[in-house]
Amino acid sequence: MDFNRIKEKLNILADAAKYDVSCSSSGSNRTNKNNGLGNTGNGICHSYTEDGRCVSLLKILLTNHCIFDCAYCVTRKSNDIQRAAFKIQEVVDLTINFYRRNYIEGLFLSSGIFKSADHTMERLIAVAKKLREEENFNGYIHLKSIPGASDELMYEAGLYADRLSVNIEIPTISGLKLLAPDKNHADFIKPMLKVKNEIIRYKDEKKIIKHTAKYAPAGQSTQMIVGATGESDKDIMYSATHFYKNYNMKRVYYSGYVPISMDSRLPSLGTEVPMLRENRLYQTDWLLRFYGFSVNEILDADNPNLDMDIDPKLMWALRNLNFFPVDINKADKHMLARIPGVGMGSVNKILNGRKFRKLDWDHLKKMGVALNRAKFFIICNSTDWERRDLDAARIRSMIMQNSQSKFKNQYTNQLSLFN
Template sequence: MSISEKTISKLRVLADAAKYDASCASSGSTKRDSRDGKGVGSVEGMGICHAYAPDGRCISLLKILLTNSCIFDCAYCINRSSSSVERARFTPREVADLTLNFYKRNYIEGLFLSSGIIRSPDYTMEQIVEVARILREEYDFRGYIHLKTIPEAAPELIEAAGRHADRVSINVELPSRKSLKALAPEKDRDGIEGAMAKMRERIDAFKADKTRRARKPLFAPGGQSTQMIIGADDEKDASVLRTATDLYNRHRLRRVYYSAYSPIPDAKPGMPAQKPPLVREHRLYQADWLTRFYGFQPDEIISTMENGMLDLATDPKLVWALKNQGFFPIDVNRATKEQLLRIPGVGTKGVAKIIAARRHGALRYDDLARIAASIRKISPFVTTPDWRPTSLLDSGALEARMRKPAEQQDLFAVAA
């Protein structure tokens, strides 16, 4: 089935408008700037982005908005009601047909759908759910679906989204209530978190219900995620990390995404004229990863910050190590998993390899060099039977050697 020029024209507008939602994308993507009018967001091809399915597979998604028209006037959003951007709108049937068309051509494996608010939150949520209903019930679509839900919508509509989607998102938007009230007065933090809580309860109820499980449809098996915009307000990284930790603990989110604010045309007075460094977004992802998978407490990372901000030149695990020299060096043959995870340059996979390898005998320096991704990073922090650092962190020389310019940093070093 061919795609009409009219549909392509809408797709160009609505795929570009979706680029500012990071809720299905990984960090380290192309820089975003709303003012250049170029490209289709952080995507490869028109509206196609990479995301991760609940089973860990990297998949391609059609990432679009149902419409970029909106009755809300959020100061940080290019699609706000007072913006002069070009507008477009798909019908639910058009989105479903486009998704199926791309799927059959093997361009994508699923759909990420969001929308501006049209008429009312309930009406918009009905339209979003209708796309998923058509795909699942009429087209028997088995691909991945991620729906952005609208917290102001009726609870039954948000629940309907969970019945059809693999994952749902409810965006918290900004790190603090103060910023949300100032920049998005139509939105309410209590309402946002209330919707998150109800979704969490429904997901938990499904997991707990073992009766007739084989015949029951899945309910948001990929859980829920959220997004915080970084740099639109004056909130520090410490505040962002505390907010994320609170959301993880109370709502059991699968992921908090951090999206660097992008300056927009016709910006409202008081909005930043410059975008924050993209590496700030990345450092927050690294800090987030450390608290979730490496055993770090948020306060451990926050205590290493200068003026509440993460170091842009150095990843937060190395910063912690340099400020906690008494913890090192670590004997790789005797250390616990928790201790090994604190070593700069060692990721979760590297720790698993070290633990597996030492079951067969004591690891020597050459063994560690074969296992580790970067023995250069690890060697100042570890000991083996034939290796011990001669002078551990006794000057700024090691810090200078370990640091690299921000633009040269491996964006996925912490998660390796």
């Protein structure tokens, strides 16, 4: 083996893979068998498991050669970059050797599309198949689904991978036509639908036949590029909701566009999407999946974009002050979850705690409620109430001042550790 050449390939293809953020996962439980290598537990790729472990993946492309010329992609065929490609056995050997050195607990493998979608998908599957069958590798494997790949190949991929994902890339069909005219939106949807249907079928069979093989036990995910075209946050979140509802996505990831070349269809070089916008989209995603919100409650024709200064739950609350104050000792779970500064963990503590006594400010603080925000929207077993007759603008101003003051104090305390 030419170690210098392998190292050179690794540098090129690991760097090219950094633009894909949809590689964290949980939910798979592939246990070790027949004295094989590894276990797949909860949490993958710079995530933390329930027992506090941080686990990571070898994240690479099989190749950065590509037959497409998507304007937003660093591996586009017209881009003048250094090209490389791994052999199937090279990826297998890297994965096993890195695992044995305790560098990784799994593999995230994507690829540029070379020759055809099916040819590329066959090679990705070949890597996973060799790891499972020849190396008895039971660690985590995440394969990218290649748009346009056949149903037969998608079925086979799910037998070896813990998670599959196909990046929808641009949130709207019109945006995709503008930036990737060679690609067809239907080619992205086809593998998603196949994976969804197979997961459902295998779960149904598992109820009848206990030893049914696993099929993509960690489900599937997708990624959208934010800011390459003019979609609003409302457009993006409606697209995300569509994929959660119709394709049973485990996660939708939002990746801020990073300018990589000059193109009249794209934002100018140096115009990067603020990380804060990504953060606000993830916060909204969380509210939709776990807090009972719908997209039209947070984003509508009058408010098509998220507020960069405050989080989306606070944004909603300030526009709907008629729902407040909420009595902590009487409100149902649905309304408790809508209070700014109250997370789902605190909601459950409140529901359990008020079974035994009426809760006051001290109880809420001990339960982890962020009172610097929540105090404007709740009443409890205390005589004072912070909001009084304040309007939305004044509440917003006070909360932002409190947050800035808290951040300044934290920064001062951290700085003092170095003096």
